[in-house]
Amino acid sequence: MVKYKKSTRRKVMLERRRVLELFEKEKDALQAKTQEGIEKNRKGKFTLRLTDKTGKPLANTAVKLCQKTHEFRFGANLFMLDELETPEKNQAYKQHFTGLFNMATLPFYWDSLEPEKGHPRFAKDSPRVYRRPAPDLCIEFCEKHGIEPREHALAYEQFFPKWLYGADTETTKAALETRYAEIAARYADKIPTIEVTNEMLWEKGRTAFYDDADYVAWCFKMAEKYFPQNELAVNDATDMAWGMRPRTCSAYYSYIEAAILKGARIDAVGMQFHMFHPREREYEATRPYYDPDALYAHMDLFARFGKPLQVTEITVPSYSWEKEDEELQADILEYLYSIWFSHPAVEQIVYWNLVDGYAHVWDPDPEVIAASQGNMTQGENYYHGGLLRFDLSKKPAYERLDTLINKAWHTEGEFNTDADGCLSLRAFYGNYDLTVLKENGQKGEITFSKKGENCFALVL
Template sequence: MEFCKEIMKPFEAKKDFMEDMIASGIEQNRKGYIYLNFVDKEGKPVNGVKVKAVQKTHDFKFGANLFMLEEFEKEEQNEAYKKHYADAFNIATLPFYWSDLEPEQGKPRFAKDSPKVYRRPAPDLCLEYCEANGIEPKMHCLNYPTFAPEWAKGSIDWEKQCLEKRFKELSERYAKRIPMWEVTNETFYPHIPRHGNFFGQPDFVEWSFALAEKYFPANKLVINEAHCWVWNRVQKDRAPYYMQIERAMLKGARIDAIGMQYHMFYTKEEAIKETAIFYDPEQMWSIMDTYAKFNKPMHITEMTIPVYSENPADEEMQAQIIRNVYSLMFAHPAMEGILYWNLIDGFAHNAVPGDMSRGENMFYGGLLRYNFTAKPAFELLKELIHKTWHTEVELQSETNAVSFKGFYGKYDLEISTDSGKTTKTIHLNKDMFNKLTITLGE
């Protein structure tokens, strides 16, 4: 319990600031008014309407990675994973790690029935699931040298040639089905031989975005970086990641969205000291304000909040941290989406399944336990997304007009008049003046 109290201290120290930003930010930035007028087929007002509006989708993006889709030994486990995911989320990160997608040159694993690679379900399989469940797919990542195949390493010209072929093939097969593409990721890590030769060149980011713009002209292009180059930096617009983005844009890179990781990959012994600045609400808000200067939407692309065990107190701590962090990020006007990383414990990077002593497994950072039961954090997230940040209203007017304020997203309307009931679907859109005329009796 003492550990949990110490971890939560940064939130408690600035609780008033945090709660103020959350309350005012969500009300101002995540909700809007919509005005509805009802007419008959001849355009005449239909008075005395009763309207029930129920929110069905969020415009804000909530998700995780989909790396364990159809990866479990038992069918009931696969079904449980798919159900848990669809119950909570509306976006998914798909694994396009080059070394695993095309381990053998010229033989990419695109098809649903491709040979299995652990935590790397084939793109066609992922897209089939996403499209069947109304989940937006997101690509990770076009040029990520940490996961470049050995055959694609060599001279700079050779690496560029291989990259262009990769971009072209992915565009031809998936550009129309995947709206958002991460172009570069984790470019501040030291240049080591496993990264190949092009990674060390000064135009790595700019060249990658120029190539992405060539092959993905209608897609949203995202830059992404590790948490340790974002949230604990107090230099604001002189921070390395900020200056990298600024330089790339000044050189013509079309960066459409700014990705930020939020992994708290610190051991329990390190956590109290190392996470304090990441859990400081004022620091978090300041960082978001800084990157908002680019006038580009921001995405939390990867998040892990460790639990370190299956201790109930530690699990409750994770839930409270997630409540605070998600709420503060959701409240900021520039934030467009938050994607958690691993949905389930025991199947994370750099460890064999179930070995909780190694790799990312050791952090117990999932939202589900290894046995597929939901942690408090997962139940909390579903409560926030589908109940707290959710609008349902019943309206009545003697005239032909009603209005309401709600969270941005799609709504089902049930409209009752003296002539009967009608159902419609509408979209409360942040980027539009939401005044609609609905024709009844069509």
């Protein structure tokens, strides 16, 4: 970590804070827009009617409502589940994860899930692979804590196993279908969102099939066969999703459109948001991405498909653990999350690495990868893009998201029924605990859904 004199540090931070220029250019107008969008798109009117067993309305009865979780999905990847050095760190990881998120991205990278052909690592007792906890372990954690799992990524060609490198198209298709069938048999009823393809614009692939013009369409048609009840998502890199001019052209938009025209059933559009830029280039490199108008324009563009949008992989760097750097990371994330949460098409926002010091390192040597833990100069560790520090203490970014998700975007309070025993209010969509503050304090659970009728009757 670079150390500066106090005066130099102040100058450096003033320079860094320039990245907020476009967010703060018309700050009041942006705040009004995001608040209006959140109020309109994330809240609804709900009616609760209380009666006794004879059908008599319970007038002027106090009811306590407390939101437990959002219908909207806030998540992160779960790649470090039981992967840390000590039981204490593993426990802290789980506590911090469940304290903030109701969705988890699970690693289904083919190269590490099936490094040996015919021997997939599904079970909890499978051989360990760093940053790749076994799916069964992840599912168990999610089910225990009421977290929705998300699959990543079914046909991500850059992470095909070595035993498939150089294979012809028919061999690759056959292997993919076997993979689809095995994963579907074990997890289709447990994982609602299946991310089918990811990052389709690499120059060179591992197999001949990657260069096939029908790759995306074929992968989705095969996914529809094996995952008929699941949400099938496409996903691609930051510059593909947010970096091209949204009003004129987008390679990502074009290949989605082409696949749909070929009969592919694509249910959701994933949009990565990794700010992997060196500190000295941060200002110029992030201008297209830290621009509210551009962000809304890109979301509007992909919303034309009539499919929900998912912000799938988010990294916003702090570059260090210095107070000012961490506060800036929190400020940026507050703007971004408010914008994304306000847009009607967005249904998921998924941060990437929860903890600093355990990010991806592009090196095939396991010893190099193991040595990278806590080394903040190696690989993606450089960016300090986590919400927790290496010691699992909370960064301001974690605290800021906690304030947004669990406090600002949260409904809780005591309310009274009217003369007809009815209670009407606007509240965030999600699951609620309900307590009637009389008649032995009867308790229950209700779900306020954007897709539901949201009229509830409770008989005491």
